Every structure is written in C-alpha cells, then in structure tokens.
Amino acid sequence: MQRLLAAPAGGSSALSPMAFEAIRDLLYSISGITLGPAKHGLVQARLGKRLRELGLDSFEAYVARLGSDPAEVPRMVDAMTTNKTSFFREAVHFDFLLERALPVWRRPDHRPRVWSAGCSTGEEPYSLAMLLVESLSEPRLRDASILATDISERVLARARSGEYSGGALGDIAPRRRERFFEPSETGGRVRPEVRSLVRFARLNLLESWPMRGPFDAIFCRNVMIYFDEPTRARLAQRFRALLAPGGLLLIGHSETLGASHEGFTCLRPSVYARDR
Ligand SMILES: C[S@@+](CC[C@H](N)C(=O)[O-])C[C@H]1O[C@@H](n2cnc3c(N)ncnc32)[C@H](O)[C@@H]1O
Numbered sequence: 001m002q003r004l005l006a007a008p009a010g011g012s013s014a015l016s017p018m019a020f021e022a023i024r025d026l027l028y029s030i031s032g033i034t035l036g037p038a039k040h041g042l043v044q045a046r047l048g049k050r051l052r053e054l055g056l057d058s059f060e061a062y063v064a065r066l067g068s069d070p071a072e073v074p075r076m077v078d079a080m081t082t083n084k085t086s087f088f089r090e091a092v093h094f095d096f097l098l099e100r101a102l103p104v105w106r107r108p109d110h111r112p113r114v115w116s117a118g119c120s121t122g123e124e125p126y127s128l129a130m131l132l133v134e135s136l137s138e139p140r141l142r143d144a145s146i147l148a149t150d151i152s153e154r155v156l157a158r159a160r161s162g163e164y165s166g167g168a169l170g171d172i173a174p175r176r177r178e179r180f181f182e183p184s185e186t187g188g189r190v191r192p193e194v195r196s197l198v199r200f201a202r203l204n205l206l207e208s209w210p211m212r213g214p215f216d217a218i219f220c221r222n223v224m225i226y227f228d229e230p231t232r233a234r235l236a237q238r239f240r241a242l243l244a245p246g247g248l249l250l251i252g253h254s255e256t257l258g259a260s261h262e263g264f265t266c267l268r269p270s271v272y273a274r275d276r
Helices: 017-031 037-054 059-068 072-080 092-105 123-135 153-161 174-180 229-242
Strands: 113-117 145-150 163-165 181-183 187-190 198-202 215-220 243-251 264-268 271-274
Touching (some): 017 059, 092 243, 123 145, 123 174, 123 198, 145 153, 153 198
Parallel strands (some): 113 145, 145 198, 215 243
C-alpha cells in the first residue's frame, strides 16, 4: 500500500505516467477495476475535478493526499466508477424472468430473493421490483426481497432517494410509469410499494460478503466488464456459492463468464443457471 502511494517526484496538473500508475494500482487493489493505458484521459478528467475541489495544484499532491487521508480513497474510487444504467436495461433479461423464473417464484412455498450486485443509481433493482409487483400476489409479494448493493455511496444515495429525472423515466412504458411513480420536483419518485421490496447497502464485491444465500437470481450486469479475468472467475464462483441450485446469474449482454463458468449451465448468452 505504501509503495502504491509514494508520491511521484515533481508536480504539475497534467497527469504524469507515475501518478497515473499510482492511482491505477490503488484503484485495482481496492475495487478490482482495471484501467488500461487508454484510460489516462479518463483519470485526468474525473480526478481533475476532485483536485480543484481540494485546491490541489498537481496529481502528485493528490497521490500524496490519497496516502495521508484514508477518507479520500473511497472518494477517488467513487469518482472512477462508471455508473451508466437505465430502467429495464437489456429488456430480454426481464422477459426471461417472466417466462422462466416467475412461474417457480409464484409457488406458495417460495420466498423469492434477488440480488442486484453493482446496482448503481437503482434503476436495475427498481425495474426488478416493478416486475415482481406485477407478477406476484400477496402473500408471495410480501415475502419477496431484492438486495441492491454497490461500492459507491454516491450512487447509493441517489438510489435510496428513489427520485428520477423525466429523461430516466422515458425508458419506462407509460403504464408502468403511471402505476409505479408519483410526481416529484425532479420528475418522478418510485412509489412505496416498489421501494419497500428493495434494500440498498454498500458492498465492495472484492471484500467479504455479510449476507447468506440462497438467492434465486443474481444480476451482476455491466460490472465485471471492468475486472480482469482472474477477478471475474473468483467472483463467478462466489456468486455460485450464494445461488440456490438452478438459480440464475445474469451478466451484461457484452460480457461472458468464459472459462470461469464451471458449475453453471449457460441457458442463453449472458444468462447462466447454477448446476443442481
Ligand atoms: C455500469 S454500472 C452497472 C449498473 C447496472 N448493473 C446496469 O447494468 O445497468 C457498474 C456499477 O458497478 C459498481 N462497481 C464497480 N466496482 C465495484 C465493486 N468492486 N464492488 C461493487 N460495485 C462495484 C460501480 O460503482 C457501478 O455503479
């Protein structure tokens, strides 16, 4: 850690290769996010803003600050996460749940449990919650729960607020918008019947996980794409351990578990079931 944070000599507000490497290595060691050389401009842009907020005049000073102020480290990680998301993103996953999972989840002895791992600002878990409200009747619905986690407190605060802009709401079919949102100053707020199904918590996927399984489905979409192959392989096996037999792991459309899908059956691209 000390080695990672030893400030490079010299100082300027341009991001030097040494400062880039120090930030890249620290970010990787904490979050698993990998930054190739092409991400130099991204780091400069995202952390340049942070430098100005702190009144620092060089990235070298910022690297030194990361070493001396533990509270700055999560802020840096926060700034470097990519949080793009939307309601009902990659809609075929929701259609798949309706066709294949919900008939099982409706059974009287079932308590559906879903985990949205890397939930960003909440659109993914709230989309899942809307689907559950539409598909389950009481008492199954009362027993259903969605855990939604992310490494970033900034996005979790937005998710917990349940407030979305008109633009974000544009991704939702009008009948759902009317049913599940109440008007608010920002555009719309998720109604309590949907919010009550979702519990948000900060969780770094690289650290230990306090919760127990089994989950019926884990959504980890567009998160592992930022990780390297060994990290993805380890995570896939940790997800497997928390899934019920036959439980589903859904990843982003542009992702694959590749060689790390041992113990899973690939049902279709980006949808895996834990072997029984
Ligand atoms: C691109 S968003 C994906 C959001 C949503 N799953 C979707 O597909 O629309 C990726 C999220 O993963 C989170 N993330 C990145 N590294 C993480 C880690 N080590 N632990 C937990 N979350 C992480 C980021 O903060 C970000 O909000």
